[in-house]
Amino acid sequence: MSPGRAQLTWASAEFAADxxxxxxxxxxxxxxFDPDQLGWILLRHDDIDTVLRSDDYRKDPRTASACPYTTKQRAMAGSSLIFMDDPDRKRLRRLITRSFAHRNIERMRPRIQDIATQLLSRIDxxxxxxxxxxxxxxxxxxxxxxxxxxxxxxxQERFVAWSEDLELEYGHDLTxxxxxxxxxxxxxLAFYFLDAIEQRRAEPRDDLITxxxxxxxxxxxxxxxxxxSTLVTLLVAGNVSTADLVSNAAVALLRHPDQLAMVRSDPGLLPAAIEEVLRWDGPLTIVDRITARxxxxGEVRIPAGSWIWPALASANHDPAVHPQPGEFDIGRTDNHHLSFGAGARLCLGAELARVEAEIAIATLFxxxxxxxxxxxxxxxxxxxxxxxxxxxxxxxA
Incomplete structure (x- = not known):
């Protein structure tokens, strides 16, 4: 089989599972080459890191060549920040960056702690x-x-139900x-936000809606x-991956009691433990880009206007960058994972996700x-x- 033509598809139950x-x-x-999605999957850390940091790739599905996934993505894109290219992406991202700034995230720590404590107090x-x-x-x-x-x-509880429904869009075989x-x-959810927008016009608050x-x-x-659309996107994007990070961290530590014991004896290791979870069992497996040129x-030439999918999970287990990648080791140094992406599209909520996961895991155990x-x-x-x-x-318990 020629290079780049191995049979592999990311939109499958097998890929989702492992x-x-x-x-x-x-x-x-x-x-x-992904024969089902008619595009190319990138598997090596250095290639993926280069693509993620480059300005030569787009996100708007309306600029891609036709493929089975394009129609669905076009329907989902709308005015979503996730699918925007510059200059629109920069314009919208600039408006919400302050809400995700370090000072604001640090200010949220007591609120995150309160929510975690409330939820755990309800468990029998x-x-x-x-x-x-x-x-x-x-x-x-x-x-x-x-x-x-x-x-x-x-x-907020209504948001849980809405978010769970919207997450169905990312699953297999929708009925x-x-x-x-x-x-x-x-x-x-859109009507809820429209009402909230009118409320903020009448009574501004110190929040992102205002x-x-x-x-x-x-x-x-x-x-x-x-x-x-930005508010809806933030709800879904800010929920799914962070919930998965918390879940993955809990399972990883429970399945590696020696690593959990290290965290218990030295809570200062918790940030490193979360970084290793992000690398070893990250919440986002693959992202998409469109080649502008x-x-x-290697020997594969990918035309302009083609779908490419940098496989973050593969990059995070590339032995060329991560020695013994299959081992879960919270003492790992130089943990250059790509779970939050890289470059200009680095996940806006990366710091919030890290802080939330650290508080969630510490409070849980x-x-x-x-x-x-x-x-x-x-x-x-x-x-x-x-x-x-x-x-x-x-x-x-």
């Missing part, structure tokens, strides 16, 4: 419980909702009922559609020092090909 194992046999090919330690539905998901949704400006518990749920929840409303009304820096990798995975019900992976986490983690 992207590292699926990609591993193909890494020597450097780049492989007498019986088994699902860590995902009881803790990881509601924690991540309520934190991002607080940052946006949604403070009431009742509204007609799933599609209806997605449309209904997207509409309800920031965007002011930018729209005073400066014309974004359209009304972009305003609503031809790209040559402080609350339940005897926490264990249920031996009869192993954790279930969810089936979202680009996200990597669990749909259920049954624990006993």
């Amino acid at each position: 992207p590292v194992a699926v990609a591993e046999p193909h890494r020597s090919d450097q780049v492989v 330690p007498a019986g088994p419980f699902d860590l995902v539905s009881a803790y990881s998901v509601p924690l991540s949704v309520r934190v991002i909702a607080s940052l946006i400006g949604v403070e009431t518990t009742a509204d 007609p009922a799933d599609t209806l749920r997605i449309r209904a929840s997207r509409a309800e 920031t965007l409303v002011t930018a729209h009304d005073r400066d014309g820096a974004l359209t009304e559609e972009e305003l609503v 031809p790209l040559t990798l 402080g609350f339940f020092p005897g926490l264990q995975l249920d031996p009869d019900l192993p954790p279930d992976r969810h089936s979202k090909p680009t996200f990597h986490g669990f749909s259920r983690i049954t624990c006993t």
